[in-house]
Amino acid sequence: MGLMDEGAAPYWWAYVEDADGARNLVRFSESDELDEDFTRPLPTAFQGDAQAVRWLARAEASGRRLPALYLPESGKLLLLHGGQYVRCTLATMTVDEGHPLPIGSTWPGLAAAGFADTVDTVLQWDGARAYFCKGTQCVEYDLAADRVVEAAAPQSIARLLGGPQQAGFDGDLDAAVRCDTEMYLFKGEHYARYDIGVGRIDPGHPSRIAAHWKALAQAGAVRVLSMWRAPRGAALPSLVPGAVRAITPVATSTPAFLGPGPGTVRTAEPVLVRGWEEFARLWEAPVPAGQLPREPGGSGPRPHVVMADAVHGYFGNGGGSCYVVPVAEEAPDYTEAVRSLEKLRDVAMVVTPALWLHTPDLAAARTVMQSVVTHCERAENRMAVLDAPPWTSTQAEAAGLRETLDIKSAHGALYYPWVMVSGHDGQERRVPPSGHVAGLWARVDTEHGVHRTHTNEPLSGVVDVPGVLSDAEVGALNEARVNCVRATAAAPVVWGARTLASDADYRRLNVRRVVSFLKESVDRGTVWAACEAKDERLWSAVTESVTCFLADQWHRGALAGRTATEAFHVTCDASNNTHAAAGSGQLRVDVGVAPVWAGVFLPFHVVQQAPAPTALASEGGRGERGRIARRLPAHLLGLKGLIGGRGWR
DSSP states (O other): OOSSOGGGOEEEEEEEEETTSOEEEEEEOTTOOEEEEEEEOHHHHSBOOHHHHHHHHHHHHTOOOOOEEEETTTTEEEEEETTEEEEEETTTTEEOTTOOEEHHHHOHHHHHTTOSSOOOEEEEOSSSEEEEEETTEEEEEETTTTEEOGGGSSEEHHHHHSSGGGGTOSSSOSEEEEETTEEEEEETTEEEEEETTTTEEOTTOSEEHHHHOHHHHHTTEEEEEEEEEEEOOOSSOOOOTTOOOOOOOOOOOOEEEEEEOSTTOOSOOOEEEOSHHHHHHHHTOOOOOSOOOSSTTOOOSOHHHHHHHHHHHHHHTTOOOEEEEEEOSSSOOHHHHHHHGGGOSSOOEEEOTTHHHHOOSHHHHHHHHHHHHHHHHHHSSOEEEEEOOTTOOSHHHHHTHHHHHTOOOTTEEEEEOOEEEEOTTSOEEEEOSHHHHHHHHHHHHHHTOTTSOOTTEEOTTEEEOSSOOOHHHHHHHHHTTEEEEEOOSSOOEEEOOBOSOSSGGGOBHHHHHHHHHHHHHHHHHTGGGGGSOOSHHHHHHHHHHHHHHHHHHHHTTSBOOSSHHHHEEEEOSTTTSOHHHHHTTEEEEEEEEOBTTTOSOEEEEEEEEOOOGGGTTTTOEEEGGGOEEOOOOGGGGOOOOOOOOSSOO
8 A cells, every 4th residue: 555545546647848847737647548638838727816826827937847736634735935835725726725835934844944945845654754855964853843853954965865976866766655664756757666664775776767658658758857646636727717828838849840860761751859969879980072063063072971061050050859850861741751751740930951961952942942931821820031042142042032032921931042051960061051050040049039030140050141131231131121141250040030921020030929929828728628618707817817927028028018917908798709609618818918029919810619519538628629628427527625724724
């Protein structure tokens, strides 16, 4: 028997991080089966007042651990962050009123021991004791008496466990959880199983989390930031008056590179790579050859070499994880590669660096480029990063590219000229700039936000830019919707942030990307509303959730305006949700935003659609573009929790 009655149907709960840094609360059964109906960001997993939900959103966005302690007798879950904590009722997935509260004011013993502001993890030893851990130290806490056990405060984790230092698990733990006579310790991408009776880590450990936790691997987890065992509880509680569900900003800087790979890398299936070393192993370290052509049909390096240089340039300029979609070296099928991206939600850029080497014929290349742009338009949340042809050598030729290529879309951006780089093997070559530009986008997004333009930002790895463009020539190119890589005394920089749009409202790249980012975030963040009753209470809750999200983006500088009213507006009421629409299970949210530089309100809308009655049990609700929001059976919504002891309030 474990720490709770087996009749309570215990589940494993885990707060995890995937390879892209995205975080979710997941749960899985004792048999290691992932509950696919329950995987969601922390702020959308719990309901509560606006202050509590914003606290959860800040905790998730901080990138720090989130220590958790579950109290089985009361059914309460405690989450700690930044010197504060919230108490949640797990059966109803709600944050209790009056939270967050300061750790030090509730448990002065922890404050006296220096554990009031930072706690790495909490280890629940049994029903009467818990250990608060920070660095290599821990403090024993008497749960029944609600006090620190003075004789043991603080002590080293190595002294408590007697052996984990041999495996490097004697400090800086991400999470720790006990189950019967065993304990699981998590640190980075590894975990260690600790035998309490023997007092040592089991042979063969540490081991990778994904190798032995099937459910966590299925959830894409590479780190476990907290874990506990508790009854399953509710899946998605019914809407509570005054409850606010935080909208989590979506990622904006994950690209998909479409291009050839040597060896056995042939199929057009996306592969997620987390760094250059991983890509090099996958791509079998291609060897360069020759120079690039000035005219169509000339000889040049193998396309997979240019593909590798582009990905190398992406990581070198600050890019994080990316997808690569292999195509054949000879007779590549870009159509199938583009189609494979339809199943990926998190792609924000599409790059085809070897396209002009595969298809030097202008008409054929234009067809592929148009298919990529059309895909981005349909997905609505991504941009095509396009390269000028390698033989484009003059400002006049470049200025005419938009008309020559006949691509007029706000979801495409064109870059000129090709540049000399220090390749992935240290050899200098002339390559298209798109891979390096994608890395620059990612770096600026991370450091400043998607609203920040990348104009005048340096490109790492570029050693020379052919030709010298005057200010007038750069201005003319930008006016023709061509963005330039330009040599400066300090370093080569990108100059220009224009799309290929005909619509004047979306000619600025950061305006298009901001609106796409906001719409995708609102779309994903309101999926939960698909299965709720479409009434005034839901309209009010959705309006407040979207308003809180947009207000936060306004404060971050993504939207213009002296006041929030000047920056955005949200409509979700009887004016845009008719009785007939509500009766069919549809919810519509109309939004207008004023991105920096736009000068006008730009509208977008999100529609969430409840499933047909016959599809509810098997599929769940579908939002715009077929998004699925699932609901558990009603009998799981009736679990009740009890109020806990005096200190855990």
